Amino acid sequence: MLELVDLKLSYGDTPVVTGVNLKLRQGERLAILGPSGGGKTTLLHHIYQSLPKSSTAQCVQSKALVDNLSVFHNIYMGALDRHLWLYNLLNLVWPLPKQGSAINLLCQELELDLPLHKPVTQLSGGQRQRVAIGRALYQKAPVLLADEPFSALDGEMSRRLLATLKASFSTQIVVMHDANLAREAFDRVVGIAQGRVVFDLPAAEVNESVLARLYKQENSSERLNG
Numbered sequence: 087m088l089e090l091v092d093l094k095l096s097y098g099d100t101p102v103v104t105g106v107n108l109k110l111r112q113g114e115r116l117a118i119l120g121p122s123g124g125g126k127t128t129l130l131h132h133i134y135q136s137l138p139k140s141s142t143a144q145c146v147q148s149k150a151l152v153d154n155l156s157v158f159h160n161i162y163m164g165a166l167d168r169h170l171w172l173y174n175l176l177n178l179v180w181p182l183p184k185q186g187s188a189i190n191l192l193c194q195e196l197e198l199d200l201p202l203h204k205p206v207t208q209l210s211g212g213q214r215q216r217v218a219i220g221r222a223l224y225q226k227a228p229v230l231l232a233d234e235p236f237s238a239l240d241g242e243m244s245r246r247l248l249a250t251l252k253a254s255f256s257t258q259i260v261v262m263h264d265a266n267l268a269r270e271a272f273d274r275v276v277g278i279a280q281g282r283v284v285f286d287l288p289a290a291e292v293n294e295s296v297l298a299r300l301y302k303q304e305n306s307s308e309r310l311n312g
């Protein structure tokens with residue numbers, strides 16, 4: 087699907103990702119783990135830019151929802167590319183019943199028992215994350231790219247939502263912090279620290295010592311900076 091060869095990414099003069107080699111395959115569920123600030127979001131953004139938009143759904147961090155819009159509008163945004171501008175405009179001004187019922191159903195699946203007209207500013211962190219997941223599901227594309235979609239959810243709910251995502255996306259690339267969930271629910275895990283790939287392994291081979299090596303990179307960089 088996509089091969090990254092010796093990828094380097096920077097913000098201005100500051101390198102953030104260095105010498106990354108990764109083969110991303112169709113039909114695979116890949117989790118990206120690693121210490122904070124290691125370059126996971128930057129890498130995911132690059133992957134998103136490199137894939138065809140028509141086949142890729144993006145689940146943004148919940149802070150990227152449009153605050154002054156409702157649950158309905160934030161989820162409907164996932165469908166904007168599927169419809170003509172006039173249809174989109176009508177829906178945004180006066181939601182059509184067909185779209186209302188589809189989004190209502192989706193909210194039930196996401197265990198979001200809320201009025202669809204509620205502004206997302208009035209939601210909890212976990213509810214906002216599920217609205218962001220809803221928007222990605224409403225894009226109806228085969229490939230999911232998600233940035234920490236479960237960080238504000240409890241483990242049991244994350245597992246139920248992972249099953250929903252599995253049924254909807256044949257290919258997944260998900261940045262996450264929960265190593266246990268990554269090992270349990272994904273085929274392959276890539277560890278990124280200080281902008282480099284520390285490991286790229288089948289999920290079953292990611293053991294405690296592999297994880298310790300990944301997070302040790304964070305401590306050593308903190309020591310250097312401190």
Ligand SMILES: Nc1ncnc2c1ncn2[C@@H]1O[C@H](COP(=O)(O)OP(=O)(O)OP(=O)(O)O)[C@@H](O)[C@H]1O
Pocket residue numbers: 097102120121122123124125126127128129
């Ligand atoms: N827009 C930006 N401009 C300049 N530097 C940035 C920008 N976004 C991120 N960075 C820096 O790039 C580095 C990598 O950030 P990135 O968000 O990719 O890491 P991350 O692994 O996703 O972190 P986290 O787990 O905390 O979300 C960090 O040092 C961060 O400060």
